[in-house]
Amino acid sequence: MTQPDLLYSEEEEALRAAVRDLLGDHCDPAGVIARTESDTPHDRETWKALTDGMGLAGLLVPEAQGGQGATHREVAVVLEELGRSVAPVPYLTSAVVATEALLECGAGDLLAQLATGRTVAVLAVGLHLAPGAAFPAVRRENGALHGEVTGIADAAVADVLLVPAADGGLYAVDADAVTVTPQVPLDLTRPLATVTLDGADGRRVGDADPAVRRALRAGAGLLASEQLGLAEWALTETVRYLKERRQFNRPVGGFQALKHRLARLWLEVVNLRAAARGAADALATGEDVDVAVAVAQAYAAPVAVRVAEEALQLHGGIGMTWEHPVHLNLKRAKADSIAYGTAGAHREAVAELVDLPAL
CATH class of the missing domain: 1.10.540.10 (Acyl-CoA dehydrogenase/oxidase, N-terminal domain)
Structure with a gap:
């Protein structure tokens, strides 16, 4: 290895x-x-x-x-x-x-x-599903697809939907042949929708189970890199702001308590970078992919959320306003924390993969 x-x-x-x-x-x-x-x-x-x-x-x-x-x-x-x-x-x-x-x-x-x-193509399984989890499949009757799937990210801009069916196939369905109903997401920059198929035609492109499993594994592994970008931006902007913001005629960032908080966040972001890079490299080389992806997601989600929460708090009053972009960062981090499996689900996967008995 x-x-x-x-x-x-x-x-x-x-x-x-x-x-x-x-x-x-x-x-x-x-x-x-x-x-x-x-x-x-x-x-x-x-x-x-x-x-x-x-x-x-x-x-x-x-x-x-x-x-x-x-x-x-x-x-x-x-x-x-x-x-x-x-x-x-x-x-x-x-x-x-x-x-x-x-x-x-x-x-x-x-x-x-x-x-x-x-x-633009979108896999018609819920954004919350972890790699290896059971996924809903629509019915196929008389050559047409019937059913409903929810929590589909970016379905509103999809030209093609890749829909798993109960017969084990993965079908490519034109977006014009389905009904897309928007859902209200926490993260407005990655909209969710319910997709309803009522006699839609679809072309079988392969077997659903291995395709969905591979797709969700790659999504989970590379989501850690998006979470790394979120955390790095939040930390960088917070440090910059605290250098400029002054209280008692000195920069707020000079207070020892805030220095300690920022130092802890920096260490967590460094570790997140290692986990995310490890997952990306494993996906690229094909070595220990399942473990690397599970480790990355077990660590990435809570760190990205924690850094974003600290960023909002340390920006003070301006961080609470709609005009400041930190709320976009926090909402994406929170939404990502349940995308492609929660951190808890990935910790359970790590334990199973390395044969670590639960306490």
Whole structure:
């Protein structure tokens, strides 16, 4: 077994810089807040810049099928930056989760469409489901699909839904053939919806069980990188604010009690980076993937939430306002804490994987 490489390569750092510059131009906090107050929270302009301009939707797609042929390590860097900006784009759901499901199925034609970014696909299982968990399946009667699935992230902007059916198949269904009913999520930048199928036509692309399992595992593992980006932004902005905010004619950040709080947060973020990088590297190499993903999610969720909560509190009165973006960060961190399995579910998975008996 090779030692995991947790360091960023020069190419990965260059990718980070390019994505951060793009998001700085297209995804400013005021714009994201304004979108959450509108009927169109998804940012199609930013999505187009990420996909048409940089080809990021196809990072996991092989070059032979129109993609970039990159690895999960590069995708993790992109998700770190998207997490920093709380970008309202369907990158995790389409370019990672749906793409991984189609890679398992070998659906080359759909993969080529997803690689361009002009087609958005969403796996029709609830965002809360952990890898390996039982997932709901719709009925297939007389060649048509019937049923309802809830908690589907980014269904509102999907062109294609990948729907598991009770016959064991995974079906590609055009979004026009289903009814998408918005749900009220905590995180308005990643909308949820109920998808209702009433006699919808679908094309079987593969077997549902291995495709869903692979997709959710990749989603959980790479979600840790998004949570890392959230935590890094929250900590960086809090340190910056406390250096500027003054009380008793001195910077608030100079008070010893606050220094200790920030130091503890910094250590947790450093450890989160190691866990997230370990999961991304494991997904890229295929070594100890289940353990690395479970460890990353067991650690990432509580750290991201704790850093975001501390950021809001340490920003004082301004942090409580709608105009400051820290609330976007906290809501995404809270929503991510139950996405693709809770930290508790992943701790149980770690215990089972390493044969650690419960106390």
